[in-house]
Amino acid sequence: MSDNTAAAQARHVPDDLPKGIQHYIDGEFVDSVDGDTFDVIDPVSNQAYMQAASGKKADIDRAVAAAKKAFDEGPWPRMLPRERSRILHRIADIVESRDARLAELESFDSGLPITQALGQARRAAENFRFFADLIVAQADDTFKVPGRQINYVNRKPIGVAGLITPWNTPFMLESWKLGPALATGNTVVLKPAEFTPLSASLWPGIFEEAGLPKGVFNLVNGFGEEGFAGDSLVKHPDVPLISFTGESRTGQLIFANAAPFLKGLSMELGGKSPAVVFADADLDAAIDATIFGVFSLNGERCTAGSRILVQRDVYDEFVERYAAQAKRVKVGYPHDETTEVGALVHPEHFAKVMSYVELGKQEGRLVAGGGRPKGFPEGNFVAPTVFADVSPDARIFQEEIFGPVVAITPFDTDEEALALANNTKYGLAAYVWTNDLKRAHNFAQAVEAGMVWLNSNNVRDLRTPFGGVKASGLGHEGGYRSIDFYTDQQAVHITLGKVHNPTFGKQEHHTEVELDDPDPR
């Protein structure tokens, strides 16, 4: 593709792009040991705009060795939570102060609309600030026990955490893991998604400026497959923890590869979440929220409400109004502040989403979109696409598309709505629209989803857990669940008074412990 194409002319290339993207190991930017690189492309022109270092086992070995040394010998795990918290707050301040630049780079690299990329950059700062506060507020359990014992929980950082992240909102999802892993005193090796390495290349500067000690944060770019960076991180014996966000089938592979090492695993995986609209719902609110729920972040969002189930009494009205609104969603260049849906991340992903759009034309009734939008002859642009009357066994009802494509299906009764909602291998999120309080809560109790939003948009307080059930994940991140994942909780039992030893082997009667040394409470 030449530079004269419409897309190449329309794209906005940020000033002062780095010359190339390197790894960052033990406080230094470095190339791959074998010198290998890969092309990084922008999704508007699909042209390579730079090269990134392609990490393999040797690079992961170097990064893990640096992180292990920083853990075994460095100050980070030994600092008081308050001291680490100060550095994390500084990181949050720096991220906030660079939000516009971060958004510009993220939007250019990933195709996310600039206004949404800005929101995600601010959410990344919030993640650091939240864990900076949480680690100081953390109260560990202490119990007074009969026999003048005290039992308490000693939380300890675990070691080198391997963090493997996807491309849909890269910087923010990296912060999701970096915040708690660092707050709790671990050291890390981050392996960002190969489609979108640009924003991650800003972490080293941010961390250095905030005063994070050398070796605590390490970054290895590259692919996930066997022998490459992701796989090598999972199989490294000195990495006891892997926190992974990505596709369910990648999660299964990582699970298997980590099994021989019995590693701690946190898995945030795919989704095909239902949005259930009952006839008594506030339809205006339900339509606005379900439009946002599947078309924001270009539809490349794990919690997308990509199956909308609508009660038959309002089905025709809903479909008509929904399609009309979907047609008004503004597709545009990612850097344009009025854009609501930008360009999908990569031509491979674009081809996948387009293949589902074509399949949908056989499996459902196309009522909006259906392919490349007018005015965008190149680049990874897909018009917001709506299929109605989709049967529950259709592939577009069952499979995660991860793009701006939604399937709408009618139902009659509450029982049918629940059965349809649960009729998928995934269980990440569910959204329910009804004005009947009992119905809403009963549905929430029964639906197979890690997160449920009732008459509500996808907004999560950082104290609540994020995670899925079934093929959508294993474990939860967020709030104290993240602190639990990134720490060992050692139970310590101590006797303060007289020790009541059992009399085994002394030919005496074996008696119950006597409380002759009363607890002074």
Ligand SMILES: NC(=O)C1=CN([C@@H]2O[C@H](COP(=O)(O)OP(=O)(O)OC[C@H]3O[C@@H](n4cnc5c(N)ncnc54)[C@H](O)[C@@H]3O)[C@@H](O)[C@H]2O)C=CC1
């Ligand atoms: N549940 C959640 O919290 C979220 C889940 N996701 C899911 O992420 C997916 C989209 O992201 P993708 O980047 O396409 O996922 P992916 O699974 O293809 O890749 C994710 C990361 O894993 C690495 N990887 C691939 N194979 C690996 C292996 N064998 N060993 C170690 N690492 C490996 C990749 O290089 C990348 O960094 C969607 O399924 C989406 O639902 C996205 C955001 C949030």
Ligand SMILES: O=C(O)/C=C/C=C(\O)C(=O)O
């Ligand atoms: O920060 C959160 O609470 C949610 C993030 C959600 C996504 O990244 C997603 O839905 O893809």
